[in-house]
Amino acid sequence: MAAAAAALGAEYGGRTSVRVVVIGDQGTGKSSLIVDAATDSFPESPPRVMPPTRLPADYFPDRVPITIIDTSSSPENRGKLIGQCQAADAIVLTYACDRPATLDRLTTYWLPELRRLEVQVPVIVVGCKLDLRGEHQMSLEQVMLPIMQQFREIETCIECSALKQIQVPEVFYYAQKAVLHPTAPLFNQETQSLRPRCVRAFKRIFILCDNDRDGALSDAELNDFQVKCFNAPLQPAEILDVKEVVQEKMPEGVNEDGLTLTGFLFLHALFIEKGRLETTWTVLRKFGYDNDLKLREDQLPISFKRAPDQSVELTNEAVEFLKGLFFSFDVDNDGALQPAELDNLFSTAPECPWSVEGPFKDAAEKNVLGGLTLAGFLSEWSLMTLLDPTSSLANLIYLGYTGDPAAAFHITRKRRQDRKRKQSQRNVYQCYVFGPKNAGKSALLSSFIGRAFVDQYNPTTTEQFAANVVEVPGGIKKTLVLREIPENNIDVLLSKDSLAPCDIAVFVYDSSDENSWKRAKELLVRVATHGENSGFEIPCLIISAKDDLEPYPSAIQDSTRVSQDMGIETPIPLSMKLRDFNYVFRRIVSAAQQPHLSIPETEAGKNRKQYRRLVNHSLMFISVGAAAAVVGVAAYRVYSARKNTST
CATH class of the missing domain: 1.10.238.10 (EF-hand)
Incomplete structure (x- = not known):
């Protein structure tokens, strides 16, 4: 039974049932319509509101059961009607063929009200009491065509008679069909x-x-x-x-x-x-x-289950597939994908995942003409795989990857193990960029992907990303992802143990502003303390930004003293304005590769370590003493045994 339900859900886009809500003016025939559909008979005295009614799976060929919800249009039941409409899969909106005023109410009240409530489901307009319609009235097509042009959410219009049992089942067949086979995702009614x-x-x-x-x-x-x-x-x-x-x-x-x-x-x-x-x-x-x-x-067979401090990377097989795509869609052979070429590459996907607002938009290097370079293209894929591996897998399949999905992805070793082994072998490193407002965080990200320096300060309110390839000593290429953390996001970040996916953190401060350094120091201590307490200790670096400006007095001495006290590298001076980067991105990757060398220690952390050493030393002393006592007792027993033997 469960397997059949799952197969049914896959066949109809996840649908295993359809909920149809019937609305309309009082006396238009809602309850009679429902009774006739369920019992194939006309009720002499139907209830004012029918209880939920179920049409079984075998009622229609699609074999999906329908639950029909009747409603009251009286003012005292308005709240309940609204709730039912908002929970509907489809709406059956009724009017009475013998009462033109109920037809007028479709456009003056009911359809505008559904829009106001943002009920975005297909609507089936039903003219009930067809047997009472006058011979000289306009045809259904003449009546409904202008209404359907105004309200495109109307899927179908139909007339029926519960008394004469004319087209009653068709009403709910069209409602079910509109849900299981919807028009809206496929066809634009406005443009046809x-x-x-x-x-x-x-x-x-x-x-x-x-x-x-x-x-x-x-x-x-x-x-x-x-x-x-x-x-x-x-x-x-x-x-x-x-x-x-x-x-x-x-x-x-x-x-x-x-x-x-x-x-x-x-x-x-x-x-x-x-x-x-x-x-x-x-x-x-x-x-x-x-x-x-x-x-x-x-259709996406990999679950990507992993520990919080593990991440997902593309394998060489996937990277080679992507390189082939890049070169085949770079039709002008300029070494970059121009916007039109990139859209053509993603033309078999629902959309280009990097052109919509989100973490991937404009997160990688482009050339002077706005084309995405090969390094930028691969960096975008690395970023998408890091943040949303399921989306990365889906897009690989959209673009024609037919290999084993498991061969396209690799789940890394836990970061805790990297720190214990004093070596990380990742190909993609995620660096959290902390710092107070106007310290130069955004400028650091922009410089990383080749954007021009902008003097005007624009505060960052949401997390921003920049990804690029960095060559480290030995000619090895790694992908570095910079993740800018707005100052007002720190509390949320630390409360969720969100430091687990972080390979390294940098703390940027404005070297010309004393308050900027003080705030950066506070952030460093908070992050280091959180790492010590949570077990996700993170290597850290300090960046002394705006090196082209006059430093505040004692800046160098104070920041150097703090870094030495915490056991990390002295602050790295740089100027994004002068493009004097001091190899900062290579140094970030190198520190992430050997994480144990740059993990800061707070005073509290040092005290805890000292306390543990004292406890371990005491335990060792007790153990040695106990061992000596055991040896002494054993020696005495041997001596006593020999003495008794000689006697």
Whole structure:
């Protein structure tokens, strides 16, 4: 039973049931409609509000059960009605065919109210009491066409009669169909065209089915596609009919090799326009898509389970695959992916994951023309894999990676073990950048990925990221991720033990500002103390920024004394304005590679260590004393035994 439910959920984008809420003016026939659907009979005296009613799984061919919720439109039940609408998968909105005022209320109250409540589910408009409609009234199409143009959320309009049992089951069939095979993710009713994410999904499907990579689906490839999706082959005459339909409406949709991508997209737009959404959704779900046109979880076989201080990296196999993609989409051979080239590369993914707002946007190096360099491209992938490995896996699959997913990713050794072994072998290091406001944190990140220095101060309110490749001694290349921590995020960060994924922390202060140094020192002590208490001790470095300005008196002596007291490297002076970086990024990576050398000690931590040494020394003294006593007793027993023997 559980396996069947899981299979059903995958088939319908995770849906195993559909909740339909029936709303409308009082007396429009809501309860009678529900009773007739459930019992196939007209109720003589239906209740004012029906209890929740269930239509079983075998009621319709899709075999998904429906729960129907009746509602009251009376003012005293308004709160309950709102709650039911907000929990609905679909809305059935009723009016009475013999009462024009209830039809007017659709546009003057009900549909605007659903928008105001932000109920974004398909709406089925139902004219009840069809048997009472006058002969001279306008047809359903004449009445509803202008309403549907104004309210695009209306999926279907239908008239029915519970008394005469006319089209009652169809009402809930259309409601179920609108949920299981929704129009909105696929088709833009305003522009009458496929939505971009739908186009991208079908482009990927087309490429997967184009086995000979000639840019067209041959008759054999079309037949394989049909068998995969619908478990039935196409007859030669049927294939010919399909191509003739496409060629008549869109000549470029067919060429001498077969059905082109343009023709493939046209066919699915045609299915949607003709109301055959189940055909299009069957194809999408066979290729692993959910209702958001993203790959379902069952299509992503790796769980990426790991300890808090472990991270995920791409393997050499995945990196080589990505390099091949980079060079094949760099059509102008300028060593960078321009925005159009990058969008083309991700044209089989739901969107380019680095162009939307978030941690990946503008987080890597670009050339002067705005193109993403190879180092920047690979750094973006490393950053995405570090922060969201599931998204990284999904995008690899979208872009055509067909290897074993487990061979594309590597889970690193725990950071605690790295510190015990005094060596880290990671390829990607995450550095948390702490510091007070206006200390130069953002300028450090910008300089790391080649952005020009900006003199104007813009406070950072959310975490920012910068990733790039750093070459360390020996010609070895590592990826460094700088993560800027806004000053007001420190409390949240430390309360969640969020230091576990951190390989190294740097503390930036404005060398010309005494208060900036004092605040940076406080942050250093807080982070070091938290590391000592939580067991996630982190190597730390201090950066004395704005070295082009006059330092405040005693800055060098005080910061040097603090670093020496805590057992870490003396502050690194640098000036982002003068682009005098003092090899800071290489020094950050080197410190992360040998973490034990840069872990700071607070006074409290030193006292605890001294106390533990004293305890261990005392225990050792007691142990030695006890051992001596045992030896003494044993010697006495031997002596006594010999004495007794000689006697």
